[in-house]
Amino acid sequence: MYGRAKLSELTQRSENMMPRPCCHRAALSLDAGFCDECGTPLLRCAAYEECGGLVDEGGVCPVCVAPRLELTAQREAQVGGSMALPLLLENRARVGRPLFVRGAWTREGGNDWQPMELSFDRLDAGAGVPFTVRTEPLQRSGTHAVEIALALATRWRWREEVFAFATGVEIAVEAGGEVSVTQNITYDASAAQTGATIYAPLRLDARKREQTSPRGGTELLLARADRLERTLGLRGSQGTVIQREARLSWRGFARGHAPAEGPITTSDGSLVLGRSRTKMLGGSGDVRLLVQGADGELDEDASRSISRRHFSLSITGGRLLLHIESDLGAWIDGRHEPGGSIVELRDGSRFSPLPRSQAPLSLEVSWAAQYGSVEAIQLTRVPREGTSR
Ligand SMILES: [Zn+2]
Ligand SMILES: [Zn+2]
Known part of the structure; x- marks a missing residue:
């Protein structure tokens, strides 16, 4: 469960997870999905x-x-007393x-x-805020492990993503009362794997200054937790x-009315559901919602009660969120939600843009989580489009 790795290996590993330059270039075409x-x-x-x-x-x-x-x-620590770790948190966006x-x-x-x-809850880009972590009393022998975790959020309109980052140091009291601080990192590689603590052999020693910044400080690597x-x-x-x-x-959608199977690759990471024609067919939507009559033909009157942009769907904060953009609201899991609402969809959720009966058109959500992680979601149109009821 515990492994030792060099700091450079750890950094390399996180770089492998970063998006590649070719993908950044390809993404400049906003309609490119791959x-x-x-x-x-x-x-x-x-x-x-x-x-x-x-x-x-x-x-x-990462931007x-x-x-x-x-x-x-x-800082000098008094053995038997506590130690103050003076820290600086910066936003390098x-x-x-x-x-x-x-x-x-x-x-x-x-x-x-x-x-x-x-004392702060917001950090503007380029800013840094100092704070102090005070340890419990240090004992003369052995090491004292201190871990620090921060939950940091980024927001775009109503969408917020929160991530936890952690770092750790080991404080050792050496012969003669000298205190050394060594960095170690709790590194949770992925949800599916068991988190492993990786010790980065970075020694923060008052006498050695080679790893210090111009200000005299030393970076504590933050690992995703x-x-x-x-x-x-x-x-x-x-x-x-x-x-x-x-x-x-x-x-259950007719051809061209819903995207091909795959992750959300639109220009803002959300899908538009509504009466609009899909991008595939020259419109601006991603999923087309139309009502059909019992004969399988388009029911224009009923379809007009659906807004051109009725919903947007995104994976935000590890949840599947449905934003009701239409002023007309929508039915979700048997409740009518007003326009502007943001609703979390779950396995088994059912939603419909129709004002009264949901029977002519609704969507069912289903997924199977593995080890608490969802990697595939099915959205099923009920009834199936293109067939008579
Ligand atoms: Zn690429
Ligand atoms: Zn960004």
């Missing part, structure tokens, strides 16, 4: 029009979410996108995470997280 060079689906950040970012394998847009944590100076701090925790010696009060996100309920719901790259398959 990279024409490597075939990877183009998972654009919700804020793509501002940041031009693609999300990595963990769903993070919007670029936090940096630094231990700003080495290359575009002017703020980060919102949704929580901070510390954990010492493998105990439970304890919430920590921070997706197990912690589950524990704290920061992403997904009820322990189930829908992956940003989940494949959607549309069943």
